[in-house]
Amino acid sequence: MGGALQVDPLQILVYLKGFVEYAPTSQLVRYSQLAAFTAMFYDWTLNLGDEINYVWRRKWTFGTAIYAFTRYFAYGFQFFDVITCLTKGLTQLYCTSYFWILISCSTIMLFIVQLTLQFRVHAMYHCDRRLLIFNSIFYGGVIVGTASFMIFAGPSVTAFPAPRPSSGCWGIVPTYLFVAWLPGLVFDAWLCFLVVRKARQHTRDQESVNRKQNFLKLLVLDSVVWFGLMLILIIWNSADLASGVVSAAPRIAKVFDC
Numbered sequence: 001m002g003g004a005l006q007v008d009p010l011q012i013l014v015y016l017k018g019f020v021e022y023a024p025t026s027q028l029v030r031y032s033q034l035a036a037f038t039a040m041f042y043d044w045t046l047n048l049g050d051e052i053n054y055v056w057r058r059k060w061t062f063g064t065a066i067y068a069f070t071r072y073f074a075y076g077f078q079f080f081d082v083i084t085c086l087t088k089g090l091t092q093l094y095c096t097s098y099f100w101i102l103i104s105c106s107t108i109m110l111f112i113v114q115l116t117l118q119f120r121v122h123a124m125y126h127c128d129r130r131l132l133i134f135n136s137i138f139y140g141g142v143i144v145g146t147a148s149f150m151i152f153a154g155p156s157v158t159a160f161p162a163p164r165p166s167s168g169c170w171g172i173v174p175t176y177l178f179v180a181w182l183p184g185l186v187f188d189a190w191l192c193f194l195v196v197r198k199a200r201q202h203t204r205d206q207e208s209v210n211r212k213q214n215f216l217k218l219l220v221l222d223s224v225v226w227f228g229l230m231l232i233l234i235i236w237n238s239a240d241l242a243s244g245v246v247s248a249a250p251r252i253a254k255v256f257d258c
Contacts, residue, residue, distance in 0.1 A: 037082045063119065067116075094161075096159045099171055107180075111143055114184065121194050124194075146184055149179060149180040156173070158171055159172075185235065
């Protein structure tokens, strides 16, 4: 691609050394991905009956559509990712396209999950209109900021087929790409704060013993777990991208596996 990350010969040697050192564990990572996808598929088969009864056979709403899209978009994306990572002899064009798809789908998934979590916050705060407007504006800014930076940094990704006997694609990404995750990190931290705040309020309310409030307690606890996991994942991705390989050239990049 015309905007691909430029490296000098010394940088190339540094990257090749990193690839050679990583190669022995490369396939282990890929089979771990396959194991994770298998576990996810097994979980889907276990819950398929409930999904048919409580989702597909009922009247569809906006929330139902979001649920179905998130669930099956994630399955399709993970299946595509696993197949790519286990396939040998891929082409340069395929690997370049793969990394663009990887970046795009990861960003879309982040946006959809954050939208879903906003519904929880909206319900927990009794449909507060002012909070909804503020969060919607904040969320729109996150989408614009993240998408703009991804478009700016995307052409700097250099991807190529992994050398045999490894499979999948390898690549080099600029470490400044981690900045794209920061708007989502700030927004998720804000949502997490709202959930924890509501959880503390609920804990102090010892008079809530009826079924409705027990359900609210379950919603609060489940949301705290969800928001906590999202924060950890975004922080992990940002830190992973930021810890790049520093070479003799002024550019900083990170060796990236499929």
